[in-house]
Amino acid sequence: MSAVKELAMQRNVVVCCGSGGVGKTTSAAALAVEAATLGRRACVVTIDPARRLADALGLGELTNEPRQVEGPWSGELWALMLDTKTTFDALVTKYASDPAQAERIISNRLYRNVSGALSGTQEYMAMEKLHELYATERFDLIVIDTPPTRNALDFLDAPRRLTKLLDNRIFRLLIMPTSSYLRAVSAATQRVLRTIARVVGAEVVDDAVAFFEAFEGMEQGFRERAQAVIELLSDDATAFVVVASPRRDATAEAVFFADKLVEAGLGVDGVIVNRMQPTYGDRDIALPPDASSALRLLAANRDSFEALAASEHNQLADLRAAAGDAAISYVPMLLDDVHDLGGLDLVRAHL
Amino acid sequence: MDTAGFCTQARVLIVAGKGGVGKTTVAATIAQMAATAGLRALIVEIEGKSGLGAAFGHEDALDYAEREMAPNVMARTVTPDFALVEYLEDHGLKRVSKRLAKSGALEVVSSAIPGIKDILVLGKVKALARDDAADLIVVDAPAAGHAITFLASARGLLDAVRVGPIVEQARDVDEMLRDAARCQVVLVTLPEETPVNEAIETAFALEDRIGIQLGPLVVNAVYSHLDLDLSALDMPGLDPRDADALRAAAEFRLHRQELQATQIARLAESLPLPQLVLPQLFTSAIGKAEIDELANAMRDRVAELPAVRV
Numbered sequence: 001m002s003a004v005k006e007l008a009m010q011r012n013v014v015v016c017c018g019s020g021g022v023g024k025t026t027s028a029a030a031l032a033v034e035a036a037t038l039g040r041r042a043c044v045v046t047i048d049p050a051r052r053l054a055d056a057l058g059l060g061e062l063t064n065e066p067r068q069v070e071g072p073w074s075g076e077l078w079a080l081m082l083d084t085k086t087t088f089d090a091l092v093t094k095y096a097s098d099p100a101q102a103e104r105i106i107s108n109r110l111y112r113n114v115s116g117a118l119s120g121t122q123e124y125m126a127m128e129k130l131h132e133l134y135a136t137e138r139f140d141l142i143v144i145d146t147p148p149t150r151n152a153l154d155f156l157d158a159p160r161r162l163t164k165l166l167d168n169r170i171f172r173l174l175i176m177p178t179s180s181y182l183r184a185v186s187a188a189t190q191r192v193l194r195t196i197a198r199v200v201g202a203e204v205v206d207d208a209v210a211f212f213e214a215f216e217g218m219e220q221g222f223r224e225r226a227q228a229v230i231e232l233l234s235d236d237a238t239a240f241v242v243v244a245s246p247r248r249d250a251t252a253e254a255v256f257f258a259d260k261l262v263e264a265g266l267g268v269d270g271v272i273v274n275r276m277q278p279t280y281g282d283r284d285i286a287l288p289p290d291a292s293s294a295l296r297l298l299a300a301n302r303d304s305f306e307a308l309a310a311s312e313h314n315q316l317a318d319l320r321a322a323a324g325d326a327a328i329s330y331v332p333m334l335l336d337d338v339h340d341l342g343g344l345d346l347v348r349a350h351l
Numbered sequence: 352m353d354t355a356g357f358c359t360q361a362r363v364l365i366v367a368g369k370g371g372v373g374k375t376t377v378a379a380t381i382a383q384m385a386a387t388a389g390l391r392a393l394i395v396e397i398e399g400k401s402g403l404g405a406a407f408g409h410e411d412a413l414d415y416a417e418r419e420m421a422p423n424v425m426a427r428t429v430t431p432d433f434a435l436v437e438y439l440e441d442h443g444l445k446r447v448s449k450r451l452a453k454s455g456a457l458e459v460v461s462s463a464i465p466g467i468k469d470i471l472v473l474g475k476v477k478a479l480a481r482d483d484a485a486d487l488i489v490v491d492a493p494a495a496g497h498a499i500t501f502l503a504s505a506r507g508l509l510d511a512v513r514v515g516p517i518v519e520q521a522r523d524v525d526e527m528l529r530d531a532a533r534c535q536v537v538l539v540t541l542p543e544e545t546p547v548n549e550a551i552e553t554a555f556a557l558e559d560r561i562g563i564q565l566g567p568l569v570v571n572a573v574y575s576h577l578d579l580d581l582s583a584l585d586m587p588g589l590d591p592r593d594a595d596a597l598r599a600a601a602e603f604r605l606h607r608q609e610l611q612a613t614q615i616a617r618l619a620e621s622l623p624l625p626q627l628v629l630p631q632l633f634t635s636a637i638g639k640a641e642i643d644e645l646a647n648a649m650r651d652r653v654a655e656l657p658a659v660r661v
Contacts, residue, residue, distance in 0.1 A: 021371015
């Protein structure tokens with residue numbers, strides 16, 4: 001079985017997924033550092049890095065374009081922090097037929113809500129950014145940190161979600177020219193719209209109509225783009241790494257993720273389990289019969305870590321099974337929290 | 352402060368924090384503590400995650416109907432989709448609610464209105480509180496960044512939409528959130544640098560943007576202090592391999608204890624809120640026995656709080 005870090009050498013894209021608080025961002029950054037150390041041009045796309053790690057990566061201020069991180073490697077390390085709204089605006093501008101159409105969309109209130117809050121938009125934009133960076137051919141490896149989402153494969157469904165929204169029948173009928181609109185909109189549909197207006201106010205319905213009018217003619221571009229992203233994710237040069245911690249809920253989520261990836265035909269290429277309790281010594285402690293209470297306390301301390309490690313080991317059985325042939329790396333709970341390049345090197349040594 | 356008094360300061364407690372800090376465990380712990388004090392507790396889970404049932408030793412996922420987790424501890428989900436359908440039914444739209452859902456129009460509309468789903472969930476929580484569903488309702492909130500969005504939903508909607516029944520709902524929710532006698536937030540964190548930073552940021556965001564009252568902070572998974580004395584290893588008859596293992600384990604514990612103490616002090620400096628410290632348990636699977644142990648620990652910490660309203 002190979003090590004997870006080999007993916008940093010072999011692949012062009014690594015997608016890290018997992019629930020919140022399991023060290024996903026740190027793992028993604030460590031894989032990118034590994035690639036840079038091996039002489040590759042690597043870029044890590046993070047969603048919400050911890051502040052000191054962001055500082056260490058030169059992401060002190062929000063930046064939606066890659067910034068080069070200096071370090072003792074022969075390759076290149078770049079990092080960027082995803083800005084959902086800016087990425088979405090750029091996408092709209094790209095597919096709009098003229099600047100006026102882009103402006104109409106970007107200033108629409110429904111669009112502003114969609115770009116900021118539609119569930120899955122962040123995932124969608126993460127994939128969009130991935131595609132954009134990949135197309136530049138500036139990098140040998142792009143490592144992408146996905147948002148901590150409870151909906152395991154949101155980031156796969158996300159590109160489809162907007163096109164589905166744009167395809168909504170009721171709103172398509174609404175933006176037809178008036179005469180055909182009158183013919184086409186059934187009594188039932190009108191009732192639905194009246195109902196919506198009654199509950200949420202007519203202004204919301206007006207916004208929605210304006211939004212769909214503004215998008216007129218752009219769906220095809222979005223649809224093709226969504227397809228291209230799916231193809232990139234399905235490519236053999238793309239790897240999926242599931243990140244977990246050995247707590248029960250985190251392993252349950254990781255198993256769920258792994259199953260879904262397999263179901264989607266993407267498969268799991270690596271599993272990283274962070275924050276494992278280290279163990280000390282490989283045999284039971286033989287205390288002398290006249291051991292002092294201070295010595296017994298030291299033994300009790302060591303035993304508590306043994307108990308935790310054993311409990312974690314049991315916890316991981318399902319995840320090991322779900323991982324199949326994928327490489328699994330265990331990263332111990334380190335003495336200090338990871339927030340700089342030195343810490344990333346410690347993590348990297350275990351991948 | 353006595354446990355029952357603590358648990359009845361506000362009918363609704365919203366448990367929030369960064370992912371992975373143990374929100375669900377803390378929500379279960381608070382509910383169990385309230386139940387032990389003779390109160391009826393209801394845990395509301397809004398993300399459809401599985402952890403809560405498991406914490407009480409139940410295999411099945413929660414659903415919209417209340418289910419008993421332990422004596423006096425009930426749990427249920429309040430998911431946005433159910434809350435929306437229920438809301439429409441309550442507003443005389445029973446017949447069209449299914450059609451609305453099926454046509455996808457609801458998805459468009461809920462995309463159009465910032466936070467409508469969150470408002471409906473909180474509206475349902477408000478209704479549960481009003482209908483005396485329990486003495487204490489513990490809400491297991493989404494992870495920190497999302498918790499701010501979640502709790503700011505009512506404010507946001509009031510800024511964006513002027514009329515309609517949904518605005519009234521948002522106004523009611525906003526009132527509840529800003530009334531410390533009805534609703535408070537319990538922030539959970541770990542004694543580590545990043546979770547502490549995030550807790551501080553979340554606390555300020557919640558107070559400034561929503562005006563919600565923060566209850567005590569829960570610091571989870573704290574090592575109980577051990578005075579480990581490495582000189583005790585100099586003992587004839589102790590195998591050197593064992594001495595090395597004990598020394599390494601002790602160094603790990605002492606180093607981590609110190610880090611935790613530093614972070615707890617930093618948290619206290621930044622946020623003038625009482626702290627309830629829960630012990631690190633040496634298991635990776637929290638079940639009923641662990642929840643009982645944590646509830647007892649929390650009760651002891653609550654007893655140490657001054658008997659004034661926080």
